[in-house]
Amino acid sequence: MSRFAGTGTLFYKEILRFWKVGFQTVAAPVLTAVLYLVIFGHVLSNRVQVFEGVGYTSFLVPGLVMMSVLQNAFANSSSSLIQSKITGNLVFLLVTPLTHWAWYAAYVGASMLRGLMVGLGVFAVTVWFAPFQMAQPLWALAFALLGAALLGSLGLIAGLWAEKFDQLAAFQNFVIVPMTFLSGVFYSVHSLPDTWRAVSHLNPFFYMIDGFRRGFFGASDVSPWTSLAVVGTSFAVVAALTLRLLRSGYKLRS
Amino acid sequence: MPAVRFDRVTKTYAGGGVRALDGVSFDIERGEFFGLLGPNGAGKTTLISVLAGLTRASSGRVAVMGHDVVDDFAAARLALGIVPQELVFDPFFSVREALRIQSGYFGVRGDKKANDAWIDELLANLGLADKADANLRQLSGGMKRRVLVAQALVHRPPVIVLDEPTAGVDVELRQTLWHFIARLNRSGHTVLLTTHYLEEAEALCGRIAMLKQGRVVALDRTSALLSGMASTMLRFKTDQPLPPAVVPLARVTGRIVQLKAHDAAEVERLLAALRQAEVRVEDLEIGRADLEDVFLETMGSER
Numbered sequence: 196m197s198r199f200a201g202t203g204t205l206f207y208k209e210i211l212r213f214w215k216v217g218f219q220t221v222a223a224p225v226l227t228a229v230l231y232l233v234i235f236g237h238v239l240s241n242r243v244q245v246f247e248g249v250g251y252t253s254f255l256v257p258g259l260v261m262m263s264v265l266q267n268a269f270a271n272s273s274s275s276l277i278q279s280k281i282t283g284n285l286v287f288l289l290v291t292p293l294t295h296w297a298w299y300a301a302y303v304g305a306s307m308l309r310g311l312m313v314g315l316g317v318f319a320v321t322v323w324f325a326p327f328q329m330a331q332p333l334w335a336l337a338f339a340l341l342g343a344a345l346l347g348s349l350g351l352i353a354g355l356w357a358e359k360f361d362q363l364a365a366f367q368n369f370v371i372v373p374m375t376f377l378s379g380v381f382y383s384v385h386s387l388p389d390t391w392r393a394v395s396h397l398n399p400f401f402y403m404i405d406g407f408r409r410g411f412f413g414a415s416d417v418s419p420w421t422s423l424a425v426v427g428t429s430f431a432v433v434a435a436l437t438l439r440l441l442r443s444g445y446k447l448r449s
Numbered sequence: 450m451p452a453v454r455f456d457r458v459t460k461t462y463a464g465g466g467v468r469a470l471d472g473v474s475f476d477i478e479r480g481e482f483f484g485l486l487g488p489n490g491a492g493k494t495t496l497i498s499v500l501a502g503l504t505r506a507s508s509g510r511v512a513v514m515g516h517d518v519v520d521d522f523a524a525a526r527l528a529l530g531i532v533p534q535e536l537v538f539d540p541f542f543s544v545r546e547a548l549r550i551q552s553g554y555f556g557v558r559g560d561k562k563a564n565d566a567w568i569d570e571l572l573a574n575l576g577l578a579d580k581a582d583a584n585l586r587q588l589s590g591g592m593k594r595r596v597l598v599a600q601a602l603v604h605r606p607p608v609i610v611l612d613e614p615t616a617g618v619d620v621e622l623r624q625t626l627w628h629f630i631a632r633l634n635r636s637g638h639t640v641l642l643t644t645h646y647l648e649e650a651e652a653l654c655g656r657i658a659m660l661k662q663g664r665v666v667a668l669d670r671t672s673a674l675l676s677g678m679a680s681t682m683l684r685f686k687t688d689q690p691l692p693p694a695v696v697p698l699a700r701v702t703g704r705i706v707q708l709k710a711h712d713a714a715e716v717e718r719l720l721a722a723l724r725q726a727e728v729r730v731e732d733l734e735i736g737r738a739d740l741e742d743v744f745l746e747t748m749g750s751e752r
Contacts (some may be wrong), residue, residue, distance in 0.1 A: 200556040201553065201554050211546070212541050215541050284534050286535075287554070288554065289501075290529070372666055448505060449503070449504045
């Protein structure tokens, strides 16, 4: 028996689960992001100048890519867990020898993969709408991976906490969506009044988007090192909390 | 070392203060076919949930093949195959996919060829061979029940737990299932069964524990439980009221009356009482007590 075979199987099962409904889990989010680009890009392209020499549509592309990564990473772990809880088939996993580390690695790993697949899909389609540049790709990669891991972990927490779909939808619509929309996907926080700019700096999603965008344009609202520190710390805190909840059997084992 | 050891297990659910298990202690020896009986709410499923690690005991210890289900949970769960009571399934997968995934959770995915051969054997033995590639959503309730059994056995556990496996399933499945489980038991597997069908428990289980309100109220070999009971039962049908002297001894189901008697003299006394009261009886039979009689007497006397 391989020590990691169980973790690998759960990871594989989680991938198979979203891949079997790929239209819903991968294709639909790509289409949504493209619609955002077409509509906002068309309406605002001649009115908004964010960075020197960067058109609004070009500015929008990385924000939409990162927003898709984050939202889909969250959706994957949270929806998988709550579906299994509500239909009762989580029992198949609860009776196995898998540790809380294995659960975490498999659920978050699959969430990251789905987030990154959707992000790549959005990128592959939207890149044709605006001139492409990738000034510092390692920053983009680092923030995509860290952001997906952070949201995959948050999705696990939401899936553990929620006892019905309505609660999960509330978490998604009242926490995740506002935080991503108000993080500078569609604008630079420098264009905001001082108060709202200060509020934006309290939102960890802002640092994920800003750091990711740095990889494209080599320019950002704050230093990428500051963003890395904020996102890295947020991830460490959320990951530690998720592992603790899994280990304690929170809402899993009575 | 027993296959399963329950040692002073208690479970009190938070809030309500309901004591679902109250100091349950008994061993199940290796190779036994063991029955766990009790009315609804007696604590059978809670006890099995503690064994499976789905529920944590408030106090006491449970071990499977010597492995504590909390401190050494991985080894304990590797030794255990659970068929849950609820008819649950993952709608995303086919039967074969579900079985491969389940075996993978237990780390047996590496030896793919041997594992696939075992999955094929399970499918054949449970009458699922032609459904291997069907999505689980498309299966009938009975077929889904068979898949649950296959999922519990897919990692070849030495201890198998079946929680009400034949509830609501047809006669054919019951026969297939018992034939297969009895064969596994003969080949050395330990089986723990809970069921509402007492004739199944009587036919299959070598030893039986009865639970009531979270406590073990009877624990013995099935044959000893039966012989310790009033060994003769009078069964007949009547439309008339029974004489007062007989009423406390009677179990009445519609027109059917069952009277327990310890010996031939008591049978004669009962018949005389009926004759004297001019009770007209039909289809009179005199037979041995069965497990249902033991069960009802045990549950009644432990109030």
